[in-house]
Amino acid sequence: MNIVTPFFQQCTRTPNHIAFFEAENQLSYSELKEIILRIATYFQNHNIQNQCIAIALDRGIHAACCIYGILAAGAIYLPLDIKNPAPRLKVIIEDAQPRFVIGFGPSPEWLIETDKWLDYSQIPTTHSHLTPLEKTPTALAAILYTSGSTGKPNGVALSHQALSNFSSWAQKTFSINQKERIASLTPFHFDLSIFDLFTSLSSGASVYFMPTHLTLMPSRLTDWLDEHQISCWYTVPSLLSFIGLKGSLEKKSLPHLNQIIFAGEVFPTVHLIKLTNLLPDVIFYNLYGPTETNVSCYWKIDRERLNPQENIPIGHSACQAKLTINSDTGELIVNSINNFSGYWIQGKLEPIDSDNYATGDKVSLNQYGEYCYHGRLDRMLKCSGYRVEPAEIEQYISQLVGIQNCAVIGINDIASGQRPAAVVVLERDIDLAEVIKPLRKQLPTYMQPCKFKVLDKMPALSNGKIDYQAIQALFNS
Amino acid sequence: MKQEIRNFIFNELIFVAEPTKFSDDDNLIDSGLDSMGIMRLIMFLEEQFSVTLPDSEIDPDNIKSINTLEKWILLHKA
Known part of the structure; x- marks a missing residue:
C-alpha cells in the first residue's frame, strides 16, 4: 500500500488531463509524474525510508510535488507553516528532527542544522523509473503539527492506511471523478488538505490552487470560482460566512459549483442559511473530526431543517468510524481506521495504546440519531479554524520578562469562532505594552491574544487552581 | 473617524x-x-x-491602512 499509488494508476488512464493549476502554471498528470519521480529519485538515493522530511514551502504546486515525491520514496512528509514565527518553527524542527528540510533558496535563520537544508531548485532533473515504494498499511505517511496542551506544538502522526481510508471514503461520498475541478486553499499542515491532495488525484480530478490574497477580497474570490469553473470546494466556515455576506453572490450564479464541504469549526447557522439561499443548487456538507481522527462524522445539509436558533448536527459516522459516547462525561470516542498512530515526539513515534480516541468534544444524539456537538471538555479553542491550546500561549507569555503569572481563555466571536484573551499578573509596576511586545514575533496571528487584562492577583479556586470561569466572566462583563 | 477606526481595530481585531x-x-x-x-x-x-461599502471594493488597497480606510469610507459617505 502507498497513498500515492492511485495517482500513478491515474497517470496511465488520463496522462494529459490537468492535475494541478496555479496562477500561470498548470501540470498534466504525466508532467506532474515526471517531477514527482525526480524528487522521489533524489530522496531514494539518500536512504530516507520511514524518515521525516519537512517542507518549508507555501501551499501550492511545488509543495504538493514534494509531498508526492517524499511519499513515493517511502518517507514521511511534515508540512511546516512557514508563516509561523521563527521561534515556533525552531521548536517544531527540534521536536520533529527531520532528515531534510526542503524549501527555496538559502537555509533560513530558524534552521540551526543548516546541512539539513535542501534547496528545491537544486534537485537534479534526472530520475529513474521507480514506482511508489510499497509500504505496510501502518507505515507513517504524514506528521501534522497542531497546538499542544502541554504548551508545545504536537506532531500528529498519520499512517498510509489512515490517509487512504479517508481519501477513498471522500471519493465515494462526494462522487469525485475526473470531471471535478477542486479548489484548494487549505495550507498543507491542516488536515483538510488531505482531501485536496489525495482524494483529488486518486480520482483523476483537477486541483486549482486558489491565490491566498483572494481571502481578503470576497467578491474577487467568487469571480475566481466562476472563472475556473470550480465544482467542489472543501474549506472552513469562517471564509464561507465572509463570501455569503460580502461575496456579491446575489449577482452571480456559479453554475459549475456543485458541492461545498466545510469543517474545522462550527458554522453559525444564520450565516449558513444566508449562503445556502444564495447558492440554491449547491449541496453542502458539514464534516467533523479532530486531526487525530480526521473526519469521523458528517452531515449532508438538509436545508429544510436549518434553524437560526440551533447549531447544525455533525451527523452520522463517516469513514466507517465506530462512535461511542462516554456515559459519564458525554465525550465522543472514535474508533476508526483514520485514527492517528500516535504523537511524533523527539524524532520518533510515541504509539498510542488504544484504538479508541477520546476527542475531548462533548456530544449528544438528537431525535434523528445524529451526533450534535456541544463544545470542549477541556480548554482547547478554535480560532479561525485553527485549533489553539491556551497552554501553548500561556507558555510563551509566562516566559516574557516581567510576567509573574498568566492565564488564557477564549472569547466567542461570530466571525472567527473564538479568539484568545489573556490576563496577566505583572512582577512589578511596569508597562504591559513593553512586556508583551516580543509576542508579536513569537506567536502566529491566530494565537495572538486579542485582549489583555492586568490583575493584581490571579483568580483562584479554593484548591489553589486558576479559576478560569472567573476570568471568563471578567471578559464577558 | 480615524480614532474610532483605530479603537475598533486595536481593541477587537489585531494585537499591536x-x-x-x-x-x-x-x-x-x-x-x-x-x-x-x-x-x-x-x-x-x-x-x-x-x-x-460595495463588496467589489473590499480589497487590500482600500483596507491596508487607517488612512486608506478613512478615504474609502468618505468616498461612499458623500
Whole structure:
C-alpha cells in the first residue's frame, strides 16, 4: 500500500488531463509524474525510508510535488507553516528532527542544522523509473503539527492506511471523478488538505490552487470560482460566512459549483442559511473530526431543517468510524481506521495504546440519531479554524520578562469562532505594552491574544487552581 | 473617524503591542488583519458610519491602512 499509488494508476488512464493549476502554471498528470519521480529519485538515493522530511514551502504546486515525491520514496512528509514565527518553527524542527528540510533558496535563520537544508531548485532533473515504494498499511505517511496542551506544538502522526481510508471514503461520498475541478486553499499542515491532495488525484480530478490574497477580497474570490469553473470546494466556515455576506453572490450564479464541504469549526447557522439561499443548487456538507481522527462524522445539509436558533448536527459516522459516547462525561470516542498512530515526539513515534480516541468534544444524539456537538471538555479553542491550546500561549507569555503569572481563555466571536484573551499578573509596576511586545514575533496571528487584562492577583479556586470561569466572566462583563 | 477606526481595530481585531506608535499609514494586513478581521471591520464600519461599502471594493488597497480606510469610507459617505 502507498497513498500515492492511485495517482500513478491515474497517470496511465488520463496522462494529459490537468492535475494541478496555479496562477500561470498548470501540470498534466504525466508532467506532474515526471517531477514527482525526480524528487522521489533524489530522496531514494539518500536512504530516507520511514524518515521525516519537512517542507518549508507555501501551499501550492511545488509543495504538493514534494509531498508526492517524499511519499513515493517511502518517507514521511511534515508540512511546516512557514508563516509561523521563527521561534515556533525552531521548536517544531527540534521536536520533529527531520532528515531534510526542503524549501527555496538559502537555509533560513530558524534552521540551526543548516546541512539539513535542501534547496528545491537544486534537485537534479534526472530520475529513474521507480514506482511508489510499497509500504505496510501502518507505515507513517504524514506528521501534522497542531497546538499542544502541554504548551508545545504536537506532531500528529498519520499512517498510509489512515490517509487512504479517508481519501477513498471522500471519493465515494462526494462522487469525485475526473470531471471535478477542486479548489484548494487549505495550507498543507491542516488536515483538510488531505482531501485536496489525495482524494483529488486518486480520482483523476483537477486541483486549482486558489491565490491566498483572494481571502481578503470576497467578491474577487467568487469571480475566481466562476472563472475556473470550480465544482467542489472543501474549506472552513469562517471564509464561507465572509463570501455569503460580502461575496456579491446575489449577482452571480456559479453554475459549475456543485458541492461545498466545510469543517474545522462550527458554522453559525444564520450565516449558513444566508449562503445556502444564495447558492440554491449547491449541496453542502458539514464534516467533523479532530486531526487525530480526521473526519469521523458528517452531515449532508438538509436545508429544510436549518434553524437560526440551533447549531447544525455533525451527523452520522463517516469513514466507517465506530462512535461511542462516554456515559459519564458525554465525550465522543472514535474508533476508526483514520485514527492517528500516535504523537511524533523527539524524532520518533510515541504509539498510542488504544484504538479508541477520546476527542475531548462533548456530544449528544438528537431525535434523528445524529451526533450534535456541544463544545470542549477541556480548554482547547478554535480560532479561525485553527485549533489553539491556551497552554501553548500561556507558555510563551509566562516566559516574557516581567510576567509573574498568566492565564488564557477564549472569547466567542461570530466571525472567527473564538479568539484568545489573556490576563496577566505583572512582577512589578511596569508597562504591559513593553512586556508583551516580543509576542508579536513569537506567536502566529491566530494565537495572538486579542485582549489583555492586568490583575493584581490571579483568580483562584479554593484548591489553589486558576479559576478560569472567573476570568471568563471578567471578559464577558 | 480615524480614532474610532483605530479603537475598533486595536481593541477587537489585531494585537499591536503599542497602538500609539502605529501610524495611520502602517500596514494593517502585514500586522495580522486577516479575512475574518476584515469581515468584522466592514460590518463595524458600515454600522458605525452609516455607509454601504460595495463588496467589489473590499480589497487590500482600500483596507491596508487607517488612512486608506478613512478615504474609502468618505468616498461612499458623500
